[in-house]
Structure formats: C-alpha cells, structure tokens
Amino acid sequence: MIRGGLIVIELVSLVVLLAKMVIVILVLLMLPIPLTWLERKIAGHIQQRLGPMRVGWHGLLQPLADGIKLLTKEDHIPDEADRLLFTLAPIITLVATFALFVVIPIGDPIQLFGQEITLYLADMNVALLYVLAVSGIHVFAVIIGGWASNSKYAVLGSLRTCAQMISYEIPMGFAVVGVVMLAHSMSLVSIVNSQADVWNIVYQPLGFFVFFIASLAEAQRIPFDLAEAEGDLGAGYHTEYSGMRFSLFMISEYLIVIFLAALNVILFFGGWNDFLVPLPSILWFVLKVGFFVWLFMWFRFTFPRYRYDQLMSIGWKVLLPLSLANILVSGLILS
Amino acid sequence: MSKTLNVKPMELVSGWIGWIFFRDLVGGLSLTLSYMFSKTVTEQYPDKEKWVPYPRYRGHHFLNTNEEGDVNCVACELCAKICPCDCIEVVPYEDEKGNRRPKVFDINLGRCLFCGLCEDACPADAIKLGQLYEFSSETSQALNVGRDALMGMPRKAEEGGKVYDAEFSLLEGVSVNISADNKSHDWWKKIRRG
Known part of the structure; x- marks a missing residue:
C-alpha cells in the first residue's frame, strides 16, 4: 500500500517534470x-x-x-563543405543553448492542483558552474560550423568568436565568485533567495560591471560583435549557412541573449524578488529580464564596435584585473 | 607636457571622473534614448501617406487647353528643337477652324530627363510639367505618350509640398490615391534640428 502510494507520487512528479520540459522547450522556440x-x-x-x-x-x-x-529557402550546403559537420553545427548550438535553460529558475514555487510546482527544471547545487561550463559548448558549435563551411570568412569569424568567448569567460567566471561568496551557494535558487533583502548589485557593483560587459561579449552583440562584423567578415561563422540552418543559429543567438539577461537578473538584480511594487514573482522576473534584453538592444544601436586588439585588451587588461580585485576586496570585507 | 600644465587641475579631475563613469558612453546612450521616444520621420508611402510635390515640381507633362477645348499648342516645334534628349515629336496640321495645331504630339518619357526646357521655350503656354510622378510601366511602349493623353493629364495643383493621407489600392492596377478627407501635414515639422 505504502509502496503503491510512493509510485503514484513518483509518477506525478515525473509527469510534472515532463510537462515543464515541454513548456520550456515550446516557450524557448517561440x-x-x-x-x-x-x-x-x-x-x-x-x-x-x-x-x-x-x-x-x-x-x-x-x-x-x-x-x-x-x-x-533552398537548404544550401557548399560543395567543398564537410557535410556531416556542416549539418551538425547548428544542432549542437541549439542543444547547448537549450541545455543552459535547465537550471534557470523563473519564480517562487506555485500551487497547482494541490501540487507544489517549482519553476525550474533542476536545482543543482553547482548550477553556476554548470552554466559557465555549458555555455562553453557553444564554442564547439561555432568552431565546427566555421571549419566545416570551408570558407575564409567563416573560419576567420569562428576563430574570432572562440578567442573572444574564451577570453571573456574568464572575467565572467571570476565576477560571479563574489556572488557565490555572498550567497554561500552555487545554486541559482539559493542565490536568488539570499537576495531577499538587499540585491547583490549593492554589494557587488564592480562584479556586476565586469559581468555585464563580459555578457555583452559572450552574446556577441555590439560593441563586441567582432565575430560577425558584417563590414569585414561577411557574417562570421554562419556566412555559408542559409535557410533553416541559419535560422537555428539565429534562434540560439537570441536565446543566449535572453539567457544572459536572466543570469544578470538572477545574480545581481535579485531574481524574482520584488522591489516597492508587490507583483507575482514570475512577472517581476520577466520584467527585469525584459529590461536587460532591451538594454542589450539599446547598446547595440548606440555604440560602434571595438577593434579586435581593443577587444582583447579590454578583456585581459581591464576586466580580468578588475574581477580579481573584486574577489580580493569582497573576501577582505566578508572576513 | 605644456598642454597638461595649461589645463586647470579641477578640469583635469572632472575629466578623469567623467572618464571613470563613462561620460561619453552615457552621453551617447541618452541621445539614442531621446531619439527612441521622439517622433519618427518615416513617410508611410504607399500604404497610408503620399507626398504631393510643390507646384514647381517637374513631373509628367500635360498640354494646356483653351476655353473651346482645343489644345493651346500651335505646333511651332520649339519644344522639339530645344529638347536636349530629342524626345518630343510634333507634326503640325491645319484644323477645321484654320488654326495651326499638332496632329501628332508624342513625348517619349523613357528618354525625357524632365529638365523643363520645353516648358520655357513654349510661346503658347501649352506644354507644362505637372506634379504627377507615378507613371512607371512594365513596357517602354507605355512611356510613349500621345497628344490626347497629354491633354487629359492632371493640371498643376494649387498647393503642394505636403504629405497627404492616402490609400493604397490594387483594384485597377497599382495606385496610391489621396483619401477623401484630404488631410495633410507638413513633413518638415517632424525633422529634429540641432
């Protein structure tokens, strides 16, 4: 009897998980x-x-x-391209992007049909580490896509993207260390819960500054869109892609923008914690993420892009020391 | 070095503070933000609006007629002579009233450069360039306009230089018609200066 009850509970939680997965995938595709x-x-x-x-x-x-x-449109594969890798690259980028959203929580648990439903797919205790690691998979898709196209623009674009993403992932990783020190956890849910009173932006303005700039570079948006600089590279790593495959790259690019906006909100702007106006937690989260997405677009249509050497020196000579100093100072204050 | 010495220390300090807080970037962002919430200058042609040019505009030709409905043209062929691209062909004849009139008055709009010299040369106030500018066609034959067609072309409007509310129609060919309410606005008012 007790075992039967347990099986039912297991089954219900499985159905809930599957439903959440379907909803997340549909929403992300839309x-x-x-x-x-x-x-x-x-x-x-x-x-x-x-x-x-x-x-x-x-x-x-x-x-x-x-x-x-x-x-x-015609699904065109260049004659000299490596067909297998060429078709694989857009799928890898989409899968890598979708995998990022597994750990993104979007609100307080809600009650539905007498069940408590948590608004995330998984609450890992190393979610932050997972996020930083999985966002690195995107580099593979880019380098495979650029290489398989067998075109000079695509290869140059993918090399630039890799160099840029690797050098900006380091300050990004260091910038979140301050947040982890404050929350005593790497789980995104407990990071948000730790900001119930004061948002991390108050304690970690420098960390936010470094993280925000690094996330602009990670999303490869102006002023850091060297990888797909239309003027000198055609379109970067997806120069040779067209039709459906191209649109997969575009979808993943937009999803990464949303993901980075959500990460900025979760880590530094209190996640779904309300401010002055009590609204449903999901609504607060969506509003904040929307604001950040708008901020990314506003930046895009205001600034010109940096030169490649400027990009590298900002990453290594400015952001990296700043993020290290941030860790040092927060460590001193916390101890 | 001497340049640095000439700058007052306070200016130097405020310059550094501005540099630290990205004064230039913030300036750019506030400018684009103000543009974002300002009025757009887009003219929604052909869907909703249409530009009616000034009366001085040189568009499609027309031939003026007198009170009796006869064409003003006396077939002197001065326009054909002065035309720099040789696109006017005039053949004179004597009509039943005994006046010299054009039997043939063809303008090849495909060659015309709309310089308006024919208008200047005309002694009889007959050929004019109107405000009509939508006469593209799919065949070059359609650009050969004859005498009767030129007499039937719309005359110059009293006013112009405004954007009128218009309707886009695909019912009889492609046409953009000024809507019935005849509302217009001055496009230049929307332009930001300074």
Whole structure:
C-alpha cells in the first residue's frame, strides 16, 4: 500500500517534470519571434524610423513572414563543405543553448492542483558552474560550423568568436565568485533567495560591471560583435549557412541573449524578488529580464564596435584585473 | 607636457571622473534614448501617406487647353528643337477652324530627363510639367505618350509640398490615391534640428 502510494507520487512528479520540459522547450522556440520584431522596432525608433509596419498590426506578424521565408529557402550546403559537420553545427548550438535553460529558475514555487510546482527544471547545487561550463559548448558549435563551411570568412569569424568567448569567460567566471561568496551557494535558487533583502548589485557593483560587459561579449552583440562584423567578415561563422540552418543559429543567438539577461537578473538584480511594487514573482522576473534584453538592444544601436586588439585588451587588461580585485576586496570585507 | 600644465587641475579631475563613469558612453546612450521616444520621420508611402510635390515640381507633362477645348499648342516645334534628349515629336496640321495645331504630339518619357526646357521655350503656354510622378510601366511602349493623353493629364495643383493621407489600392492596377478627407501635414515639422 505504502509502496503503491510512493509510485503514484513518483509518477506525478515525473509527469510534472515532463510537462515543464515541454513548456520550456515550446516557450524557448517561440521567444525569438517577438524578439526579432522588438529588435527591429527598437532599431527603427532609435533611428527615427518606424521599423516593420506592413505585415499585421505594426508589423507584428513580420517574424512569421520571415520564418516562412527562411523555411522555404533552398537548404544550401557548399560543395567543398564537410557535410556531416556542416549539418551538425547548428544542432549542437541549439542543444547547448537549450541545455543552459535547465537550471534557470523563473519564480517562487506555485500551487497547482494541490501540487507544489517549482519553476525550474533542476536545482543543482553547482548550477553556476554548470552554466559557465555549458555555455562553453557553444564554442564547439561555432568552431565546427566555421571549419566545416570551408570558407575564409567563416573560419576567420569562428576563430574570432572562440578567442573572444574564451577570453571573456574568464572575467565572467571570476565576477560571479563574489556572488557565490555572498550567497554561500552555487545554486541559482539559493542565490536568488539570499537576495531577499538587499540585491547583490549593492554589494557587488564592480562584479556586476565586469559581468555585464563580459555578457555583452559572450552574446556577441555590439560593441563586441567582432565575430560577425558584417563590414569585414561577411557574417562570421554562419556566412555559408542559409535557410533553416541559419535560422537555428539565429534562434540560439537570441536565446543566449535572453539567457544572459536572466543570469544578470538572477545574480545581481535579485531574481524574482520584488522591489516597492508587490507583483507575482514570475512577472517581476520577466520584467527585469525584459529590461536587460532591451538594454542589450539599446547598446547595440548606440555604440560602434571595438577593434579586435581593443577587444582583447579590454578583456585581459581591464576586466580580468578588475574581477580579481573584486574577489580580493569582497573576501577582505566578508572576513 | 605644456598642454597638461595649461589645463586647470579641477578640469583635469572632472575629466578623469567623467572618464571613470563613462561620460561619453552615457552621453551617447541618452541621445539614442531621446531619439527612441521622439517622433519618427518615416513617410508611410504607399500604404497610408503620399507626398504631393510643390507646384514647381517637374513631373509628367500635360498640354494646356483653351476655353473651346482645343489644345493651346500651335505646333511651332520649339519644344522639339530645344529638347536636349530629342524626345518630343510634333507634326503640325491645319484644323477645321484654320488654326495651326499638332496632329501628332508624342513625348517619349523613357528618354525625357524632365529638365523643363520645353516648358520655357513654349510661346503658347501649352506644354507644362505637372506634379504627377507615378507613371512607371512594365513596357517602354507605355512611356510613349500621345497628344490626347497629354491633354487629359492632371493640371498643376494649387498647393503642394505636403504629405497627404492616402490609400493604397490594387483594384485597377497599382495606385496610391489621396483619401477623401484630404488631410495633410507638413513633413518638415517632424525633422529634429540641432
């Protein structure tokens, strides 16, 4: 009898987990659709244009039209390309990106049908480590895609991307050490819970500064979009990609932007903890992440891109010492 | 060195403080933010708006007619002579009233450069360049416009230089028509200066 009850509980939790997985995957696949529209609208208004206006109300259906266009385009594989790796690379980048969202919590647990449902897929005790490690897998996809294309622009772009991501992952990793010291945990849920009273941005402004700049570079957005500098490289590692495969790269690029915005919020801006206005925790989280996504887009349409040597010297000569100093100072104060 | 000495210490300090807090980057960001919430300058042609040029605009030609409905042109062929791209062909004849009129008045708009010299040369106030600018076509034959078509072309409007509310229609070919309410606004008012 007791064993039967246990099996039922196991079964229910399994069904809940599967349902959450399906929802997360669907939401993640849908998210780039409004984001492309938003990006084009923000770009337009910053340049005093209107952006897309013709398809749907204020161009809302434009991403769908773009999607149909990409799906119906010829799926072209260059003659000299390595076919296996060429087809593998977009899948690797998408899988790596989806894997990142396993540990992202988006709110307090909610009650549904008498069940307490946690708003994350997994609460690892080394979630932060997992995040930093899995975001490194993306480099593989980039270097495989660039290499398999057998094109000078793609290879140059993928080399640049790798160098950039590796050199910015180091200050990024050091910048979160301060947060871990404050929360005494690497689990993202307990990091958010530790910020219930005061957000980490108050204690770790320097850490946030380093982390934010490093995340701009990780997302490969202006001012750090050297990897796909249209002016000198075509489009970087995905120069040779077209149609559906190209759109997989684009989806993962947008998802990484969301992921980094969410990470900024979780680590430094109190996650779903409310501020002044008591709103549902998910809503607060979505609002904060939305603000950061908008911030990324605002930066993109304001700044020019850095030169390659400037990019490297910012990473190694400025951000790395700053993040080390941050660890030192926070350690001294905490002890 | 001497340059540094000439700068007042306070200016130097404030310059360094500005450098530390990214004054230049913040300046750029605030500028783009103010642009983001300012009015757009996009003219939604052909969906919702249409630019009607100033009366001085040199668009599609037309031939003026007198009160009796006859064309003003006396077929002197001065326009054909002065035309730098040789795109006007005039053949004169004597009509039933005994006036010299053009039997043929063809303009090849595919060759025309819309310089307006024909308008200047005309002694009879007949050929004019109007405000119509939407006359692209899929065949070059359609750009050969004859006398009767030129007489039927719209005359110059009283005013122009404004953006009118318009409707895009695919019912009879492609056309952009100024909507019935005839509302217009001055596009230049939206332009930010300084």
